[in-house]
Amino acid sequence: MILRSILDVLLPRYCVCCGRRLMHEETAICLHCNIALPRTYHWESTETLENNRLAKRFFGRTGTIPFVRGASFIYHTPKSNTAKIVYDFKYYDNPLLARNIGEMMACEIGEDFFHDIDFIIPVPINYKKRWKRGYNQSEELSKGIAKGVKKICSKSIPIMNNAIKRSENNISQTRLSHLQRIDNIKDVFYLNEKAYKNKDIQNCHVLIVDDIITTGSTVIECIKQLQPIKGIKVSVLSLGCIR
Template sequence: MSILSEWLRDLRALLFPERCAVCGEPLARGERFVCTLCRTTAPLTGYWRETDNPVAERCRDLLPVHRASAFLFFVRGSGWRRLIHAFKYRGRWRAALAMGRWYGRCLRESGLYDDVQTVVPVPLHFRKRCRRGYNQAEYIAEGIAAELGARVDRKSVRRCRNTASQALKPRRERAANVEEAFEVRRPERLAGHVLLVDDVMTTGSTLLACAGAMLRAAPGCRVSVAALAVSRRGLGIRE
């Protein structure tokens, strides 16, 4: 890098500093998206290190999933909630990719997801995808897959019903809202260990509806689920 290019970069950083997506403070050199302090104090679950954890127990009550975990607790009113909403609703897809890489490194280091061959993002209905312009779960899945050395499959599973937002539904109606909302078009591609990825797990209805469709269509595969964030309330944990 030339002296002039370095000087211009430093001037831009001085006038228009990149800010932490969680706390809003300017990022130091070498920091990306989330500052070191916020990373250190992140509400991590640690569930990716445990075969049996509250997310796995919740899922296995309803489906024979192989593994299940979540990375962060979805804390209402926190900067982490704002970060998730930023890439979910305000176009900050690069933050979703970066968070996926961080989560993927933790999954790899745990040793419990070493044999994952395929990563499948929970699909959006094409109408919702057109309105939003992208599917944030795909970027999380890309980050995870890059760390696990797996491939991302965006085409084998599709959302065949344009369901109402789960966030607008009371807990008791969420499972019915996503019932038969997913279909598998290429079951032969779902062989071996498949990791199903979504951004937020509240009651687990969406993830489990999608995982159920995959298990019915490809009964020989092992399906694991990974959510970037999980609601304590959805797990029955007092906040």
């Protein structure tokens, strides 16, 4: 704590949303902006983890793989405070922010969501993007989530980085329509053979982690690659989703 206070004087930190200087007990976002985040509350009693707006995007769309539960932490609106968080950790070389947000998410969402999860698979980015950015933002988010889960229920969830790979020849999803997005994502992901042969992953419950979910088509294509693995089931968690 004392070290943090000294560091805050020497190297002040600023809120990624409003730019205000952070107090020593604040991480990444100031308390004011944190309270104002548009939480989805998919994990609270008004909705259930198995049947909420996010989960409904996956019902009947995951091929032969059973879909268990889903949640997003916040609603994502372009040019809002939530967008600032995402842009900062996606485009401004801030993997620590993704980890901090991941940890915060897991602590708020709580143990019920994570109690039976065996592995986390972050949605992969392609090699070129990873090389350019230096990290995969969903992987950093996953590391934070794993840290948060360890905090709330002393459970260690391993992150499987290389189970699903992403090929390099797809164009950005951002400017495409819903149907174009489905087509664009097809055949982009593939299962790493080593993961397929790895018996540890059979009969497991895997949590797929993504930054922002729009239609769900990217995550669905990712999930479908796991179909050859015996007895696997999936859940989905993202930082944000479109309303």
